[in-house]
Amino acid sequence: METVLEVRGARHKYGATQALDGVDLDVAAGECVALLGPNGAGKTTLVNQVIGLLPAGDGEVRVCGGDPRVAATRRRLGVVQQALGFPNTLKVSELVTGAAVRAGKPRAAAGPVMAELDLTELAGRRASKLSGGQKQRLQLAMALVGDPRLLVLDEPTAGLDVPARRRFWQILAERRERGTGVLLTTHIIEESSAVADRVVVLDRGRVLAGGTPDELVARLPDRTVIARTGLGLERLQALPGVVSLRTDGEHVRLGTRAPEALLRVLLAEDPGLTDLRVEGAGLEEAVAGLIERGAA
Amino acid sequence: MSAGVFGVEVADELRGIVREPAALFFSIVMPVAFFALFVSLFGKFGDGGLSAGTTMIATFGAFGVISVVLMNPGLGVASDRERGWLRSKQVSAVPIGVTLAAKVVASLPYAAGVIIAMTVTAALTGALNAPLPALLRVLVVLVVGALPFALLSLAVGFQVGAGAGAALLNAVLIPTSVVSGLWMPLDIMPAFFRDVAVFLPNFHLSELARAQLAGGPVLTHVLVLLGFAIVAAVLAAVSYRHARS
Numbered sequence: 001m002e003t004v005l006e007v008r009g010a011r012h013k014y015g016a017t018q019a020l021d022g023v024d025l026d027v028a029a030g031e032c033v034a035l036l037g038p039n040g041a042g043k044t045t046l047v048n049q050v051i052g053l054l055p056a057g058d059g060e061v062r063v064c065g066g067d068p069r070v071a072a073t074r075r076r077l078g079v080v081q082q083a084l085g086f087p088n089t090l091k092v093s094e095l096v097t098g099a100a101v102r103a104g105k106p107r108a109a110a111g112p113v114m115a116e117l118d119l120t121e122l123a124g125r126r127a128s129k130l131s132g133g134q135k136q137r138l139q140l141a142m143a144l145v146g147d148p149r150l151l152v153l154d155e156p157t158a159g160l161d162v163p164a165r166r167r168f169w170q171i172l173a174e175r176r177e178r179g180t181g182v183l184l185t186t187h188i189i190e191e192s193s194a195v196a197d198r199v200v201v202l203d204r205g206r207v208l209a210g211g212t213p214d215e216l217v218a219r220l221p222d223r224t225v226i227a228r229t230g231l232g233l234e235r236l237q238a239l240p241g242v243v244s245l246r247t248d249g250e251h252v253r254l255g256t257r258a259p260e261a262l263l264r265v266l267l268a269e270d271p272g273l274t275d276l277r278v279e280g281a282g283l284e285e286a287v288a289g290l291i292e293r294g295a296a
Numbered sequence: 297m298s299a300g301v302f303g304v305e306v307a308d309e310l311r312g313i314v315r316e317p318a319a320l321f322f323s324i325v326m327p328v329a330f331f332a333l334f335v336s337l338f339g340k341f342g343d344g345g346l347s348a349g350t351t352m353i354a355t356f357g358a359f360g361v362i363s364v365v366l367m368n369p370g371l372g373v374a375s376d377r378e379r380g381w382l383r384s385k386q387v388s389a390v391p392i393g394v395t396l397a398a399k400v401v402a403s404l405p406y407a408a409g410v411i412i413a414m415t416v417t418a419a420l421t422g423a424l425n426a427p428l429p430a431l432l433r434v435l436v437v438l439v440v441g442a443l444p445f446a447l448l449s450l451a452v453g454f455q456v457g458a459g460a461g462a463a464l465l466n467a468v469l470i471p472t473s474v475v476s477g478l479w480m481p482l483d484i485m486p487a488f489f490r491d492v493a494v495f496l497p498n499f500h501l502s503e504l505a506r507a508q509l510a511g512g513p514v515l516t517h518v519l520v521l522l523g524f525a526i527v528a529a530v531l532a533a534v535s536y537r538h539a540r541s
């Protein structure tokens with residue numbers, strides 16, 4: 001399958017801070033890859049390299065085989081950035097038509113994309129007057145009108161309600177079927193789990209892990225035992241079957257692959273145990289666990 | 297890069313100016329209004345050659361075009377940068393130089409409009425006594441000669457916000473224009489004004505324009521403006537590389 005994004009050994013420093021330290025990443029045609037990690041992990045720096053705003057240090061970034069810092073390569077790239085403010089003076093139709101011409105497409109390409117994103121009725125409205133959800137749809141229309149091979153989405157559904165979010169991903173699914181690759185950064189981990197084919201976890205400028213959401217979840221405990229207990233953290237860590245330990249306010253969260261055995265010991269050692277519950281571990285737990293392990 | 301893409305960029309900029317003309321109101325109406333006041337008071341004076349009103353087309357005209365190109369592209373860039381729109385342009389398939397050139401080009405019709413409005417005002421008050429070819433040369437000299445000021449404007453726009461940029465650019469424009477004799481003739485100003493003026497591009501632009509009407513050497517003025525253009529281009533390039541996001 002064609003690779004629409006290749007990142008090899010990407011590095012970047014801000015002063016003494018190594019924001020990226022040898023990151024490798026691929027996105028195939030039609031694939032959706034979610035980039036996850038805490039604030040300061042290097043996600044924004046990597047995205048800026050992919051969209052051509054930053055050089056890749058002594059590494060290499062290729063979009064459809066070309067350097068994204070070259071304008072011609074960016075014809076194959078569509079970008080949806082978070083919190084974009086549109087000029088006060090331009091109308092929806094002018095922005096989408098302009099995006100089509102800039103991407104080398106005819107002006108007429110704007111109409112179908114506006115219809116696809118339910119923007120036709122808003123065509124004559126100033127973009128700055130649109131609601132948050134309408135602005136996101138407009139950005140997506142401007143990104144899609146050039147028929148890009150790679151879409152880079154930075155928190156694309158922030159501020160969208162659930163139906164708008166569903167519609168957003170439905171439109172993207174149709175584009176992916178036609179071969180558009182997607183690189184997504186989001187803080188909504190459940191969303192990544194639902195829409196991404198692969199997840200790449202970044203922390204402190206390095207790739208900690210990568211794989212399908214199911215693969216990442218399988219690497220970590222499949223149950224989380226949550227409780228209020230008088231036992232000390234050291235003792236909790238030593239309990240049989242505990243593979244991860246986090247505190248969450250007055251509760252502790254114990255990751256385990258053997259919840260039954262752990263519960264028996266826990267109840268025996270702490271008769272005053274309260275608020276006990278057992279949850280299935282999801283992608284969020286897996287990512288948090290990976291980052292904790294990476295930090296350890 | 298096709299002409300169509302450049303056309304879209306210029307059209308967007310012109311729409312921005314036409315639909316939200318408040319910024320240009322001060323940079324166009326103010327110079328023309330001042331010109332109208334001065335030309336109605338002193339326009340018919342002269343020493344037998346050019347009338348004061350005709351000479352003022354070169355001097356006030358220089359102030360007018362500098363005012364337009366200094367305010368418009370830079371403040372536009374500053375606003376675009378603040379709202380994230382400049383970043384959106386940077387990641388589009390259009391080289392950023394084309395976008396910036398469009399901002400400058402879009403301000404030129406307004407610069408020409410200032411000169412035309414001043415010329416018409418001088419004619420209506422009976423203070424115009426220069427042939428049309430000379431006036432056309434003044435128009436071309438002032439509009440083309442103002443381009444380096446647009447680069448300076450961009451350099452400021454990459455670094456500060458629109459509000460601060462307007463204050464900063466006015467703080468540059470008004471004193472340098474007064475010292476360069478663009479508002480009142482240097483002959484009636486303190487002598488040290490001329491000593492300072494020869495180092496200012498505003499002065500050389502107005503003198504180059506005046507030479508189209510009254511004759512006189514132009515090489516020094518052209519060289520100074522070329523030098524200023526190079527310095528302004530370097531400043532704009534450095535400022536862009538270190539632009540605040």
